[in-house]
Amino acid sequence: MPTYTLNVNGQNRTVTVSDGGMPLLWVLRDLLNLTGTKYGCGIEVCGACTVLVDGQREHSCVFDVSSAVGKNVVTIEGLSANRSHPAQKAWIDNQVPQCGYCQPGMIMTVAGAMKAGHRGSEIQSEVKNLCVCGTYQRIKQAISSL
Amino acid sequence: MDTAINSSRRKFLVSSAGGFALGFVLPELLSISEADAAATGTQVNTWLNIGTDNSITLTVGASEMGQGSFSGLAQIMAEDLMVDFARIATVQGGPTLANPAPVGSAINTVGSSVTRRNYWPLRDAAASAREMLIQAAMARVGDAARANFSVTNGVIEHAPSGTTLTYGAVAAAAALLSAPVNAPLVPDNTFKAIGRPLRRVDIPAKVDGSAKYGIDVRLPGMVYAVIKHCPNFGGKLAATPVKPSNMIAVVPVSVAAGTGRGTETTSMVNAVAVVGSNTWDTWQAAKRLSVKWTLPPNASALNDAQFLADAQRLATNATPYVAGGANPPGTLYTVEASATDAKAALANSAKVVDATYTLPYVAHACMEVLSCTVDYVPGVKCDVYAPTQSARSVLALVVSLTGLKESQIKINTTYLGGGLGRKAETDFVSQAVQVAMAVKRPVQLFWPREEDFTRDQYRPMALIHAKVGLDVSGNVNAWTYRNVSPSILGQRGSVLGAKGDSQAYEASQDLPYAFGARLTEWVSHPSPIPVGFWRSVGASINTFGVESMIDELAAAARADPYDFRRRRITDPRWLAVLDAAAQLGNWSTPLPKGRARGIAIGTAFGSIVAQVVEISGSTSAIRINRVAVVIDCYLSVNPDSVDAQLVGGVVHGLNAALYGKQSFSQGAAQSRNFNRSRMIRPNEMPQVLTKIMPNPAVSDRSIAIGGVGELGVPTLAPALANAYFKLTGVRQRSLPFFPNATMGGL
């Protein structure tokens, strides 16, 4: 049972797992009680599980926990204090979420693109996550202000 | 805390818990008069609380699955209570949750019903509460003239003296009064909340990860269970598998009474749940677990080709319904028949259009997979945490499974990561309760995506055969229409009447067009694949059949599809919606080569909806450029929420029309994850324009308010197929357009 120390949302967290291949998604959700990151497909098709690892967008459903050691992991819970990230504000201003389940992944995807210096329409073409509720039109509007 | 309940008037319960509390019944699919009949401790499902600290709380029994119904209800309440919408906190109630007294029967959230069914009862309740608070203020001030009092945002002012009293200040006194009859409502022309695009209350929690869905419930000492069903519908467990050494338990799970559909008969053991200490390890153990299943004797007949062959046979040859008879699957029901024989009238037609349309089974594919968390202590309690659309049915189920009393059970409804009808079913709840009873510790049951796709209760497949005649002047002189599809209500044990399954034939009768003779029939298809309520239900099937055929008739009559419809619709509301859609969709503006538009109109849940879809491309690849949607729902509470629902419905309709299909082989569903079930991605989103027909100047209680949540779906597929015909000359009579599409990774 290996033990790993990860930096999640600015804090060092130590977890013991059955093997280092456990995806980061389940470490976050089940071991660290950070349930904002969602499971949708487990096969890197939907994007609901997107987090930032050293500022890069990663699909945590296929990202081994052992690969996150020594890196900074940011989840939706750690994106900002008081929903102050520009993407979160734009999401509220445009009343984007319906059921909301896909939105942490959407917002983290956009946050990653912004971190890479991308803006507006550039981000629009990068966001490909699935939203079964079909909030794409408002997502586009929200991104256009970023 | 004084929770004495004063039920001086049956419509409301009044309590002085924490200030002032008014409990009442909001109906679901009941008629309003039924809901009016009684507010008893076990019936009340909604509470308005006004605290002595001026807090205002609305406790709702319905579920929030993204349709904005919590906000809609608070918005309605704000109007007649005369307070700012932002002051009302909404709280998820549920059966047997104490707040302040039991919220008895929660509402089952189905049929686009929450806002529309509750509009008038909620307004009446708010107005009664307001008048009770004002009466308390009148007593305090010592002036019996009601006209001397007015309210601004929850502050009561006595004009002659200038005295002001907040609702909180008189809440305790108001709770001792009896609720007035027919308290006056705020006139439509002074509305401050109803009809405004106010911001939804659930959105902030949905942008920071704090919204808790079913899958997010975490209880102290909780263990994790992962379901593994027999891959084939109708199959059963042959032998209990050996528990893997690193797991806590392997629990055989059976079909609980009332939760099984089609092949799933009560008590059959059709799954096992593997229990471990976290989702991932348990899921891996479940995948590796070797389980022996016994397939049903008819497994070889449970495949697409056989289902289609059965449907084709029944389209021409089915045994008519006999009143009081057995009427087994395969029975022909007459939904609607004119006095004139429509089949005979076809012989007099100048032109006959004969077409067969087919639709596949379609999965719900809610973004959040099914899950349910249960904390069970034998003989003591059972707390259930579920993303359910049916808290009321869940309560009854838990009583029957555990033998506990209702008072020992709590049903906590979480946010739903999409409901779409699937979470109105309770199979996953019954499984979680069974596991909790076996392991006797808090447990969360998780359905991996593959289980969610392969153990759904699908939109029914359908084969529609329509044969329609035009007379010499292009008028429809004979309309015959037969839909063959499995019965949703039949699989739920309903005894069908002479017209058959209302869920199957809805939107195929009472068409708005001036036709001559007509005969509309439905045949119950015998396929035992479980079917269920899928967003807009029968309307999503029949509107495709009807509006595709109307387009074929327009083509046969060499008429413009919009004009053809226009000339045959008489109802002014339908005409106005059709005209508005044509205008919003730029119908009369010519398009460049390689682009085309299609139009369709229909109805569901009491609303009228029309769409114009504009596409470009060719038979091999099309792009959806623009969709115009117009709805007449009589009265909209929040136009921004209506827009969101319609646009979302368009996406849902597109996913199903272009790609949606579940196939079966030996009773096993073939599409197991999103990679085999393509959906559109954000970069493929068309521009969607919506228009809501204006609210009435003075709303009339006798006119039904229509639904919104499911209305974007039914007209999409036919409008798309009609545009495709215009673009390519090819009539797409079989859905989906691209049955073999796959979806690559991100």
Ligand code: FES
């Ligand atoms: S859950 Fe990771 S991409 Fe879908």
Ligand code: FES
């Ligand atoms: S908001 Fe429901 S899936 Fe995106």
